[in-house]
Amino acid sequence: MTVRVQREDFDPGAEIAALGVGGTEIGAVASFVGLVRGGTDGVAAMTLEHYPGMTERQIAAMVDEACRRWPLDGATVIHRFGRLTPGDRIVFVGVASRHRAAAFAACEFLIDWLKTRAPFWKLEEGAGTSRWVEAKDEDDARAKRWQKED
Amino acid sequence: MKVLYFAWLRSRIGVGEEDLCLPAGIATVGELINWLKTRSPGHAAAFSDAGLVRAAVNQDYAGLDHPLRPGDEVAFFPPVTGG
Numbered sequence: 001m002t003v004r005v006q007r008e009d010f011d012p013g014a015e016i017a018a019l020g021v022g023g024t025e026i027g028a029v030a031s032f033v034g035l036v037r038g039g040t041d042g043v044a045a046m047t048l049e050h051y052p053g054m055t056e057r058q059i060a061a062m063v064d065e066a067c068r069r070w071p072l073d074g075a076t077v078i079h080r081f082g083r084l085t086p087g088d089r090i091v092f093v094g095v096a097s098r099h100r101a102a103a104f105a106a107c108e109f110l111i112d113w114l115k116t117r118a119p120f121w122k123l124e125e126g127a128g129t130s131r132w133v134e135a136k137d138e139d140d141a142r143a144k145r146w147q148k149e150d
Numbered sequence: 151m152k153v154l155y156f157a158w159l160r161s162r163i164g165v166g167e168e169d170l171c172l173p174a175g176i177a178t179v180g181e182l183i184n185w186l187k188t189r190s191p192g193h194a195a196a197f198s199d200a201g202l203v204r205a206a207v208n209q210d211y212a213g214l215d216h217p218l219r220p221g222d223e224v225a226f227f228p229p230v231t232g233g
Binding site: 034048051053057091114116117119120132133134139 | 157206228
């Protein structure tokens, strides 16, 4: 299991390839890459702030939870911080498992929990101004789908 | 006690970190917030809407009733927006 919080970019292809070499019983690697969205409703740039220490701790706890819920043979989470511009990669989630159902589910679970539990905050730069992005109810709703009934 | 602020709480308070000696009688996160509010107009502005403030004690999420002990690291921040 790999968790990295870093300023520099990452290579999704290399990360996916690394997940596949964990053992010959791996049958599926699922991955998600989040990008800074530009376009008409997009931003000129954003700066991601985080809480060093707590960030790594919370992401590691999410990965542990994913391993309890699904039979995973590997998991990698990379999240960047600092100033990013449209098209830049922000986050990578990759999981390896014997079968695709567990890989897809664990990957979606991890990105849903990352968005609502990992202590990152986005400061968006627009036309001469900047503003802190507000949390979205939609993200909370997506994360709540993974709540257990027990 | 080390108290950290992130995102717009840090902007409003003006610093990202304070090393504070708490007065007697502050035993929970909620009591700490009530005391912090009195420290400056910036603190008061940062904590004016309690529903928008999240707390962590020793890098785990904590509610208002969470007890505080000497040496704890307490952090306050808005709902997170990463990913």
